[in-house]
Amino acid sequence: MAPNVEPNEIKSSALELIGNTPIVALDRLHPGPGRILAKCEFMNPGASIKCRSSLGMIDKARKSGVLKPGSPVVEITSGNQGTGLAVVCAVLGHPLTIGMSAGNSAQRAIHMEALGATCIKVPQVEGTPGRVTFADLKAVERFGLKLVEEQNAFFVNQFKNPNNSEAHYNSTGPEIWRQTGHHVDAFIAAVGTAGTFMGTSKYLKEQNPEIKSYVVEPAGAEPIKGESITKPLHILQGSGYGYVPELFNYDYMDGTLSVTDEEAVKYKHLIGEKEGLYVGYTSGANVAAAVKLLQSGLVARDAWVVTTLNDTGLKYSPEPEEDS
Template sequence: MGAAPRYEDNEIKASALELIGNTPIVALDRLYEGPGRILAKCEYMNPGGSIKCRSSLHMIQTARQTGVLKPGKPVLEVTSGNQGCGLAVVCAVLGHPLTLTMSKGNSVQRALHMEALGATCVRVPQVEGSYGKVTLADVQAAEEEGLRIVDKTGAFLVNQFHNDANSQSHYESTGPEIWRQTGGHVDAFVATVGTAGTFTGTSRFLKEKNSELQCYVVEPEGSEPIKGMPITKPCHLLQGSGYGAVPSLFKFEYMDDTISVTDEEAVEYKRLLGEREGLYVGYTSGANVAAAVKLLRSGKLKPDAWVVTMLNDTGLKYTPAPEELTKA
């Protein structure tokens, strides 16, 4: 009887961890006909349904490698949902009990997803937002509950908003993938900011490759602290981004400018991505594409510029906005 085949001898993946990253880039040529071109990285194809799988894997692996997280020990994180889903994938495979605290304003689909992967999700009452619209105060309430649980259980706190391994994951994976997949043909990068891990890590890599490459932050209109504007609309549809404060991981040296997007624009381009491109994604993805269209139409780039942006997560993580339900 011969030896069992090795994974490297075929196309079988050893675990869900090997499904993270190396997502394809798709041209949005039906949604935007030019001049220029929008290329979108399909992060919803990660096993946890979002870009956060990348940072989840890197943050947990780094903690294990440095010894601050021992095998089998419990993990805790404060999340808007996507980081929690990514961590649930990683902790399920690596054998870490996982508890997540999340505002009740974040879509319940995310809690169901995390718990289906074996995690415990503690949903924390909102302070000032409403369902589907989460403010900084709501996040802080979820954080307070998380810290209380850490004090009680001794769980390892991932701390995504302050964990350098978050942005490093995108410097080591997302940026290099974009550069390779486009053959180095990138004129601008556009991304929403939550923890700032994606923007900082990816922009840092791309600018090291081409110092002329332009990087733009996408912020929800009325909640634009990176632009330096007063917060007039803390409640918006872009769950997981635009919290009304500049994240500690954000680095201004990698940003060329900001682009504001309204809730209505995010909803419209979310719809167009589905109806014209066959891609069912979330509101931040819609905002990213709306911002990319604005940028190409602004005249700030050369006419044949290629703009890369992110499709951050699947639309299956959301309850439709009221304006979408009325159209159904």
């Protein structure tokens, strides 16, 4: 007789740890009216939401034959995409080189390098430590393109790669829809590449066109809203670069919400003090925006607003000082 074999939950690799993150109700931080539901993306193996798009973009490149087994990979990043790619490339055996602005936190470079990636910090041209501008990003892009040529590498190109948003359409959106029991009144998210917002919003609106989707932008850097840039330096690393991302599509947006640095910091701390979750600045901004939305009259008073806690607070240096 064959022995009785108990089913197990052993995962074959870190890739199977990506996604299926829980949703938590922030009822202590916001007791109502309405409810804020937050997707715990810091629980991905790279400690951020970018693990999803990293796996999606690399998987599609391998399946299409654009990325050959063992071939080098290059990307430019504020840190989270690079860390997600480091997880994926470590498991799949691709040498990874990352270009990152020196203005992004050192903790991110440490994390990537611990996973076997090479992280090269590009000097800032405009920003300050903890505050990275579009000009800084362009400097990193120019450096990254040189690396691609030198290494004959696959360039992930998260800002223009449609498989970025596709990963969220295939995973983040369906998970939210399932986990909430199909009860979503609004979805909000900060925008860097626009991958999370676009993929998730598109999926949710296909399930229920009445769902409202709002972009979170740093106050003073609100190009999606159509405003002139008055504050390119802000603390929301990885978002709010001061231009409308190529992946962005206004068809899936119902409006924008602005958040100041002070509000992002306040809610970052409240998420820790009230909910026991240590997260980063864009997570604080998302929750601040969710509170604003519930108080705005744009949605019903008892609405369920879903957002994302994008990464862990362990990825950040101490809060940067205010500009003089």
